[in-house]
Amino acid sequence: MAHLLITGGAGFIGSHTCLVLLEAGHSLVVLDNFANSSPESLIRVLELAELGFESERLRVIEGDIRSEADLNRAFGATPGSTGIEAVIHFAGLKAVGESVAHPLRYWDVNLAGSRSLLAAMEAHGCRNLVFSSSATLYGYPEVVPIAETAPIQPINPYGHSKAAVEQLLADLYGARLQSQTPWRIARLRYFNPVGAHPSGRIGEDPNGTPNNLFPFVSQVAIGRRKQLQVFGGDWPTADGSGVRDYIHVMDLAEGHRAALDVLLAEPPQLLTLNLGSGQGHSVLEVVSAFGAASGQPVPYEIVPRRAGDAAATVADASLAHGRLGWRTSRTLQDMCRDGWAWQSGNPKGYGK
Numbered sequence: 001m002a003h004l005l006i007t008g009g010a011g012f013i014g015s016h017t018c019l020v021l022l023e024a025g026h027s028l029v030v031l032d033n034f035a036n037s038s039p040e041s042l043i044r045v046l047e048l049a050e051l052g053f054e055s056e057r058l059r060v061i062e063g064d065i066r067s068e069a070d071l072n073r074a075f076g077a078t079p080g081s082t083g084i085e086a087v088i089h090f091a092g093l094k095a096v097g098e099s100v101a102h103p104l105r106y107w108d109v110n111l112a113g114s115r116s117l118l119a120a121m122e123a124h125g126c127r128n129l130v131f132s133s134s135a136t137l138y139g140y141p142e143v144v145p146i147a148e149t150a151p152i153q154p155i156n157p158y159g160h161s162k163a164a165v166e167q168l169l170a171d172l173y174g175a176r177l178q179s180q181t182p183w184r185i186a187r188l189r190y191f192n193p194v195g196a197h198p199s200g201r202i203g204e205d206p207n208g209t210p211n212n213l214f215p216f217v218s219q220v221a222i223g224r225r226k227q228l229q230v231f232g233g234d235w236p237t238a239d240g241s242g243v244r245d246y247i248h249v250m251d252l253a254e255g256h257r258a259a260l261d262v263l264l265a266e267p268p269q270l271l272t273l274n275l276g277s278g279q280g281h282s283v284l285e286v287v288s289a290f291g292a293a294s295g296q297p298v299p300y301e302i303v304p305r306r307a308g309d310a311a312a313t314v315a316d317a318s319l320a321h322g323r324l325g326w327r328t329s330r331t332l333q334d335m336c337r338d339g340w341a342w343q344s345g346n347p348k349g350y351g352k
């Protein structure tokens with residue numbers, strides 16, 4: 001049982017991870033400015049964890065990772081004299097198109113925000129960190145499945161900002177390795193997180209028109225959008241549509257718990273791991289699985305490829321299995337069933 005700081009804990013992946021960590025017995029301080037989320041997600045996390053609203057095990061601080069004052073409040077928020085033992089750092093911006101239009105915003109929140117957090121961690125004597133990185137670092141992969149040793153070659157400002165934070169973490173790790181208190185760091189490169197908690201009480205709540213496949217498909221199934229556009233039917237894949245490694249958000253949340261356990265138990269290290277299922281699914285397979293899970297039609301048309309897309313990205317997930325003893329257990333059908341439970345139970349998301 002540890003006291004943990006979760007930045008961005010109200011967001012899609014953060015909220016599911018908070019639930020898994022509470023169920024594992026940890027106490028959490030969430031720091032989130034709700035730029036892309038709602039406090040409602042954390043209210044529902046408490047309800048799912050069967051904890052009261054006043055529970056000391058989940059404290060929520062509305063604040064910004066770029067603010068030293070907000071970070072100091074978060075580090076001071078544990079009960080008694082116990083300090084924060086580790087940080088899971090989800091807070092950041094993640095929309096690729098927006099990052100192309102507003103690179104300053106992405107370098108500011110993702111890089112400067114991470115720098116401020118790391119400075120606060122040093123100041124408060126906390127040197128254990130799990131960081132949300134992304135498979136977007138691999139750009140157009142030359143070899144699939146993609147191993148962690150593949151070249152880092154991001155193709156948009158979002159990816160550049162994640163690559164910069166990964167480098168900053170490696171620099172900091174190297175600088176403190178010989179000190180009394182070295183850093184323990186996990187850089188987790190997520191593939192395509194989708195789905196929701198099986199209760200359908202928490203899930204992904206994108207603003208405006210979704211850019212990503214799963215939320216778009218579920219909004220078509222519920223009737224909020226007329227049809228899906230399938231970006232490209234002429235990819236060099238089995239059915240001509242793009243292939244991705246979709247990972248159930250609950251598997252991903254459990255991967256964070258496993259990474260944290262390993263970091264805190266083993267000697268200081270810099271872990272760099274793909275979190276994916278190791279299995280690829282095409283857009284047309286997702287359409288068909290979602291239609292079956294929801295019992296709703298998912299009309300689609302095939303249109304030209306989207307700029308910046310790769311034909312197929314699939315994780316080599318063996319290193320995470322070897323290092324963490326963790327692997328995904330949920331199928332594409334589970335992702336669709338749970339995503340539909342969330343979408344159909346909350347047609348307007350959290351109503352933020």
Ligand code: NAD
Pocket residue numbers: 007008009010011012013014031032033034035036037038063064065066089090091092093094109113132133134135190191192193
């Ligand atoms: P999300 O937008 O749902 O969650 C991010 C959270 O961070 C939100 O609650 C948001 O309000 C908060 N936040 C943003 N800026 C902040 C700031 N300046 N200070 C404090 N809080 C702030 O996104 P998510 O899908 O849960 O992603 C979590 C992390 O995982 C992000 O770093 C993202 O880049 C990374 N990631 C996501 C995906 C994906 O497909 N969802 C894939 C790879 C990596």
Ligand code: UD1
Pocket residue numbers: 096097134135136191192193211212213214216228229230231232241242243244283306307308309
């Ligand atoms: C996108 C981001 C990537 C990020 C990832 C997080 C881009 C170019 N890439 O990846 O940086 O790390 O999200 O999950 O935005 N598709 C359609 N129709 C749609 C939407 C998507 O056919 O309306 C297809 C895409 O062409 C792709 C697949 O569905 O083949 C998955 O797309 P998406 O969910 O956007 O994820 P990625 O492109 O893998």
